[in-house]
Amino acid sequence: MSDPQPAPARRRPRADALRNRQRLLAEADAVFREEGTGASLEGVARRAGVAIGTLYGHFPTRAALIAALLEERNQALFAYGAELAEGPDPAAALAEWVRAVVRHAAAYQGLADQLSAGNDELNESCAEMTALGDRFTERARAAGVLRGDTTGADLFTLMNAAAWSREHDTPEQADRLLDLALAGMLTTTPPPAAG
Amino acid sequence: MSDPQPAPARRRPRADALRNRQRLLAEADAVFREEGTGASLEGVARRAGVAIGTLYGHFPTRAALIAALLEERNQALFAYGAELAEGPDPAAALAEWVRAVVRHAAAYQGLADQLSAGNDELNESCAEMTALGDRFTERARAAGVLRGDTTGADLFTLMNAAAWSREHDTPEQADRLLDLALAGMLTTTPPPAAG
DNA sequence: CGCTAAACTGAGGCGTCCTCGACTTCTGCT
């Protein structure tokens, strides 16, 4: 079962390829922020000064492109999550984690759809997200501030729904939804965002 | 400001037009159930045995087609809502109303997106929906079972989010989200669906 | 039966997705 390591003597990745990849990521980020994740990929390629085939060479699917974009962002997010998970107040930590993820997911319109569409490329992030969610729910349950059987999956559903809502209604409406669900989830209601 | 009624001596609508309209609605219903509201309209026209131009003649936009489809369904739904609104238990009525609408909205994948996309054609149903929601929240507040400032708009947001969730996660997950939010909304928690 | 408005038709312009064979350029090696 061990790899006989064919030792393909990997060449260093080409400089122009790296440049194009970076350029594509930058433009995709901009375009997705402006028009949502459904934006034209040909437009992205055009803006990046690159042929459409080059885009597909780097990112075979739209989901792959989004996943690459998310990767760096997620680094910071997960770090923040891990930090939060250490905090003293499990209920507040859980609430803040959910809110942070929702803020994060609202970066591109349509991201929520992508995330819950079950694209293989995005599953990695999702799995990690749910796992981290489980940590929060377990701590909260241990502290006795969590309603019965809430799980990380419930958190994930809530986060997606709230992110989606943020894209369609106003952010305020989405926040009210979030408050409602968190109030139903936690026995000690967290301090609502609005004073 | 009164209409000088040009009295255009209206002709009876043509029989073939009515037939085609019915056929288009029937096929659109089927296709949207199978593939969601994003399905190809050319496909709908094909299945209805009609040219694409005919479809556009009857329904100038996708939203118009969806609105027409929803109209009859909404009749029944609003009737049910009015009935519920008379019931003895405001909290239970509100919860059941929300659940009923979510069930209804889950008929076509992507319907939630359409509803909250602010299409003029669909605003009519939405307005009526929110108005009815206000009746439920007001009754519940009067009975003292509603958290502070919840409005019909909050209900609408919740319903859309839950419907969207139902389309993407499992129905069970969406129901859990709904339970959570309702628990946060109502001070007397409604009996959860699951024992 | 003929007139006419209403309705139907479907080709066509445009945009997007994605592929693939031909072409270019960079890297590693001598």
Next chain:
DNA sequence: AGCAGAAGTCGAGGACGCCTCAGTTTAGCG
């Protein structure tokens, strides 16, 4: 410096969907 070839790039092109509109058909009415 020069070369071989792997790696990367290009962009035309087929497939499909949206929507329009000029030409044609057809049902209702007198």
